[in-house]
Amino acid sequence: MKRVAARKPSAAAARERLASWIASRGLKATRQRDLIVDTFFTQTGHLSVDELLDKVTARDSSIGAATVYRTMKILTDAGLASARHFEGGQTRYEAALDRHHHDHLICTSCGRIFEFENERIEELQARVAEQHGFRVTHHKLELYGLCKACQERQQ
């Protein structure tokens, strides 16, 4: 029996889902796309295109930035990644397959990003929207500040 490197279950699933999504719209599978997608799903956290590009070019230095941008857009359209626009200018992507909705805590010192879910806040948001006759499609809740470690470091 062959030993296989451990890998997030979602990585394989994501590649499969992407393959059918690509096929279903007349797009084509390419070596570059595979490598980018594989690299993305092998990482954790919230990656900027720049950070992802670094990891990608480490494996194949001929891959250009434009292709990474294009691929992340496809992953997003396919619902396999989601784009986050935190403060700081760059878009960051996180894996979205089989993930619950969640919001973020962002440390403005070290840049680390923490996730949280809070059903009560969601309910209250829905109520606010309702009071205004709004039909909400998406929302953004981000808490910025100092994480525990950075507070202690600053003592």
Added chain:
Amino acid sequence: MKRVAARKPSAAAARERLASWIASRGLKATRQRDLIVDTFFTQTGHLSVDELLDKVTARDSSIGAATVYRTMKILTDAGLASARHFEGGQTRYEAALDRHHHDHLICTSCGRIFEFENERIEELQARVAEQHGFRVTHHKLELYGLCKACQERQQ
């Protein structure tokens, strides 16, 4: 007795506050700054620099965009305006003097922006931060969707 044009109470107060803020740091009062600040506080809502520049150049066509950018940065540093980064790329500014903290509902169809306050949500956010040992400096809560009017228009 002289009749004076009606004006938001905050406008005059803001100009005054800005004057002392400017004086306190060795900056200088200028005609351009006055005009930009006056224009800004005479408007309501969430203005982009572009929109503000339009109003400003209508009164003095020689004023450049860089000066508007610079002036809004000063107003922000002085705590008299606050910068908001909604989806769509441009920064929008709103008057901040004597204003309570509030969050936003943004209509993705007509672009209108509505404000709301919700003390319960704030409390829950504080609790989430506490659970993570986070010291929050600021946060962002934005609900995107269709406003009432746009929903009806689409029927």
Added chain:
DNA sequence: TTTCATTTTGAAATTGATTCTCAATCTCGA
């Protein structure tokens, strides 16, 4: 009010993230 160090200004150049363009190169079904 003149002087003059300092700040401010407008225009144009620059930045940084992202998107677009285009010719060359792939992909995949017939």
Added chain:
DNA sequence: TCGAGATTGAGAATCAATTTCAAAATGAAA
């Protein structure tokens, strides 16, 4: 194997915002 159509990488273009720089304005002191 072919060939229509998709994809690629490099560099140009875009867009908001910032920076640069020489000329002009400000305001405190003389």
